[in-house]
Amino acid sequence: MIDIHATLESRLAAIVGAAHVLCADADLAPYLVDWRGRYRGRARAVVRPRSTAEVSAVVAACAAARTPIVPQGGNTGQCGGATPDGSGAAVVLSLTRMNRVRAVDRDNATLTVDARVTLAAVQQAAADAGMLFPLSLAAEGSCTIGGNLSTNAGGTAVLRYGNTRELVLGVEAVLADGRIWDGLRGLRKDNTGYDLKQLFIGAEGTLGVVTGAVLKLFPAPRARATALAAVADVDAAVSLLHELKSSLGDRLVGFELMSALSVALSRRHLPALPDPLPGHAWYVLLQADDCTADSPLAAQVERALAAAIESGIVADAVIAQSDGQARELWTLRENIAEAQRRDGPNVKHDISVPVSAIPRFLGEAAVALTAALPGLRFVTFGHLGDGNLHYNLAAPEGADAEAFMANAAHANRIVHDLVAAHGGSISAEHGVGQLKRAELVRYKSAVELDLMHAIKTALDPYGVLNPGKVLA
Numbered sequence: 081m082i083d084i085h086a087t088l089e090s091r092l093a094a095i096v097g098a099a100h101v102l103c104a105d106a107d108l109a110p111y112l113v114d115w116r117g118r119y120r121g122r123a124r125a126v127v128r129p130r131s132t133a134e135v136s137a138v139v140a141a142c143a144a145a146r147t148p149i150v151p152q153g154g155n156t157g158q159c160g161g162a163t164p165d166g167s168g169a170a171v172v173l174s175l176t177r178m179n180r181v182r183a184v185d186r187d188n189a190t191l192t193v194d195a196r197v198t199l200a201a202v203q204q205a206a207a208d209a210g211m212l213f214p215l216s217l218a219a220e221g222s223c224t225i226g227g228n229l230s231t232n233a234g235g236t237a238v239l240r241y242g243n244t245r246e247l248v249l250g251v252e253a254v255l256a257d258g259r260i261w262d263g264l265r266g267l268r269k270d271n272t273g274y275d276l277k278q279l280f281i282g283a284e285g286t287l288g289v290v291t292g293a294v295l296k297l298f299p300a301p302r303a304r305a306t307a308l309a310a311v312a313d314v315d316a317a318v319s320l321l322h323e324l325k326s327s328l329g330d331r332l333v334g335f336e337l338m339s340a341l342s343v344a345l346s347r348r349h350l351p352a353l354p355d356p357l358p359g360h361a362w363y364v365l366l367q368a369d370d371c372t373a374d375s376p377l378a379a380q381v382e383r384a385l386a387a388a389i390e391s392g393i394v395a396d397a398v399i400a401q402s403d404g405q406a407r408e409l410w411t412l413r414e415n416i417a418e419a420q421r422r423d424g425p426n427v428k429h430d431i432s433v434p435v436s437a438i439p440r441f442l443g444e445a446a447v448a449l450t451a452a453l454p455g456l457r458f459v460t461f462g463h464l465g466d467g468n469l470h471y472n473l474a475a476p477e478g479a480d481a482e483a484f485m486a487n488a489a490h491a492n493r494i495v496h497d498l499v500a501a502h503g504g505s506i507s508a509e510h511g512v513g514q515l516k517r518a519e520l521v522r523y524k525s526a527v528e529l530d531l532m533h534a535i536k537t538a539l540d541p542y543g544v545l546n547p548g549k550v551l552a
Contacts, residue, residue, distance in 0.1 A: 088145045092127050092171070095137045100128040100177070111152060111172045112164065116421070119160035119514060122168035123150070130177040132252060132260060132291040139289060140258025142171055148547050149173050151285035153196055153224035157231065158430065159513030161284045161549050170547075173289060175226055181205045182292065189297040190249060190266040195226025195290050202295065211297040214241040214333070218414040226290045232282035234509030236334040236367075236413075239465035241298070243509065244281065250294035251277040256287075256540040266294045279535065284511050285546040287539045301369035305381040306406035309388070309397040310360035314439045317364050317464055319393045321435065324366065327384040331377065334367040335465030341474075342416045342461040349419040353412050354405075356398045364464070365413050367406075416461050420472060425481040426459065427488045429471040429495050433504030438467065441502045448494045449473065453487055468508040471495060496523065512550045521552065 093101045102108055103125050113120045124147070129135045142149050148170040152162040164170040178194040181201070185191075186209050193202055199220040206213040217223060217235040227233070229251065233244045241247065250264040263277050280288050311317045317337055324332050340361050347353050357363065370377040381399065388394040400406035420426050433441050442460065449456060455476035462469040473491055475484035496506045500523050507516055520529065529551075536543075536551055 088141060088147060089125060091141045092125065092138060095141065096127055096129050096134050100130075102126040102128070108172075111155070111174060114158075114160045114163045115156050116158060119163040121164035121166055121170075123164045123170050123172045124168060126172040126174050128174045128177050132178075132254065135173070135175070135178075135254045135289055135291050136258045136260050138171075138173060139254050139256070143257050143542065143544050146542055146544065147171055148544050149289070150546055151175065151226070151230070151289045153227035153230075154198065154219070154222045156219045156223045157227065157513060158428070158510040159507075159515035161231065161511050161513030161546070162227070163514070165548050175224070175289075175291070178291065184209045185266060186211065186297075188266050191295045191297055192250075192264060192266070192292065193225055193295065194292055195229075196224050199223050199225065199228060206297050207300065209297070210300055212300045213247070213295060213297055215244060215247055218417060225293055225295070229281050229290050229293055230284045231509070231511035234463065234466070234468055236336060236463060238463060238468070238509075239335055240330055240333045240369075245278065247296050248277065248281060248293055249296055251280050251290060252292035253280045253288035253290050256542070256545050260291075261288070264292055264294050279539070282511070284513060284549050286536060286550050287545065289545070299371040301371050302373055303370040303375035303377040304406070305368045305378045306400040306409055307366050307381060307385060307397055308357060308409055309364045309366065309385060310357040310395045311362045311364060311393070312360075312395060313362060314442055314464075316393050317362060318435060318439060320364060320388055321465060323388055323393065324368075324384055327387075328368050328377075328380065331368045331370050332366065332465070333369050334365070335463070336365040336413050337460070337462060337464035337469070338363045338365065338413060338416065339458065339460040341457055342420075342459045343412060345419040345423055345459065346412050346415045349422050350411070350415050353415070354408050357396050360395055365409055367410075413461070416459070417470070420459050420474065423474065425475045425479075425484050427473040427485070427491050429473075429492070429506075430468070430508050430510040431471055431495065431499045431504055431506060432466070432468045432508035433499055433502045435464065435467045437502040437504070438464065438469065441498055441504070442471075445471070445495060445498050448498070449491060452490060452494060453484075455479070456484075456491075467504075492519075514549060517548070517550060517552055520550075 111126045150164045150170050151173045175196040178196040180194045182192040214237045228244045252264050253261050385397045457474040459472040
C-alpha cells in the first residue's frame with residue numbers, strides 16, 4: 081500500500097529541501113497559534129519555500145493531493161486568518177524565506193518586494209531611496225507585506241493615503257492549482273479588463289497566495305508636526321477633525337482618538353511614557369506632513385490648535401518639539417493594544433462607521449453594554465480620521481476572566497448590530513479570518529454572499545486555499 085502522506089511530504093521536500101519541511105511538534109508549534117493566543121490548530125507540516133516558483137510547485141503538489149494550504153507571513157493577524165484548524169490535515173505555507181526587495185524604481189515611484197518583507201523593511205527601503213511608503217502599523221516590525229495585502233491593512237495614515245488597497249499597483253499570486261499570475265505591473269493606468277489584483281487584496285489567502293507586490297511610493301516629508309490635544313468628548317474631536325482638514329488639507333496624515341482609560345493603560349505598562357495633558361476624558365493624537373522645503377507647517381498647526389482652544393473645541397494641546405517627543409506620543413498610542421492584552425481579558429472590536437455617526441454610536445453602545453454588562457470598562461481608541469475605531473471592552477477590575485469572556489458573544493451582538501444600524505462595517509482593517517466568519521452571514525446580503533462564494537468556487541474549486549476563513 082502506498083503511504084499517500086509520506087509521498088506528499090517527500091514531494092514537498094524535493095521542492096524546498098528537507099530542512100524546510102517541518103514535521104516535529106516542537107518545530108511546528110510557533111506556526112500553530114495566532115498572535116493573540118486565541119486560536120490553536122494542528123498541521124501536517126510547515127513548508128518554507130524561498131521563491132515564487134517553489135510556492136507554485138508546493139501549491140500544485142498539495143492541490144493534487146487535495147491537501148488544505150494555510151498561507152502564513154508574519155503571523156501577526158488579529159482574527160485567526162493564518163492559523164490552521166484542529167484537524168491536522170493542512171500544510172502551513174510559511175513565506176518566511178521570501179524576503180527580498182526586488183526592485184526600486186525612483187522615476188516611477190514604485191518598490192517591488194517579496195511577500196515576506198516586513199513593513200518596516202519596506203519603509204526603510206523607500207527611505208533609502210529618498211521616498212516614503214506611508215502604510216504604518218503598530219506591528220510594522222513583524223507584519224509582512226503579504227499579510228498587509230491579504231487583510232487590506234489600514235493603520236494610522238489612511239486619512240491621507242488610503243488603505244493598503246490604494247497603495248498597491250501590481251500583485252504576483254499563485255493560484256489554487258499552482259499556476260502563477262504575474263500581475264507585477266507598475267502602472268497607474270491600465271484599463272484592459274478586470275482589475276484582477278483587487279481579488280487578492282483583502283482575500284486572506286482564500287483565493288490565491290500573494291508572493292510579491294508593486295507598491296506606490298511618495299515624496300518623503302521634509303516637515304512634520306505631531307501634537308496631542310485634549311477634548312471633552314468625541315463630538316469635539318469630530319469638530320477638531322473638520323477644522324484641521326479645512327486648515328491643513330491633505331497634509332493632515334493621522335488623526336487618532338484615545339480615551340483616558342486607553343492612555344492610562346498604555347502608561348501603566350510603559351510608565352516612562354509622557355503624560356503631558358493629564359485629567360481629560362479624551363485625547364486626539366494628530367500628525368501633519370509636508371514635502372515642500374521651508375514649509376510653515378509647524379506654525380500652521382500651532383495656529384489651528386490655538387484657534388480650536390479659543391473656540392472651545394480643544395481644552396488644551398501640546399506640540400512635539402523634537403522627533404523624540406513625537407515618537408513618545410506615538411508610542412503612547414501604539415502601545416495601547418499590547419497594554420490591554422497584558423491587563424487582562426477583553427473583547428475586541430475592529431469597526432468602522434461614518435465619522436459623523438461615531439458620537440451617536442458610542443453613546444448608544446455605552447448605554448446598551450453597560451445595561452448588559454455592569455462594570456465593564458471601555459477601552460476606545462483608533463483612527464477617527466477614517467472612521468475606524470478599536471472599540472474594546474475590558475473586564476471590571478478584579479473580575480473573573482472566564483466569566484467575563486463568557487459574555488463575549490452577547491457583547492459582540494450589541495456592538496455589531498449598532499454598527500450595522502449606523503451604516504458601518506464589523507471589520508475595518510483586521511480582516512475576517514475565523515473570528516468573524518459567521519458574522520458575515522448576519523451582516524452581508526444574500527447577493528453579496530452569493531458573489532463571494534461564486535468567486536471562491538471559480539478560483540479554488542476544491543477549497544484547498546485557507547479553508548474555514550472568511551467564508552463558511
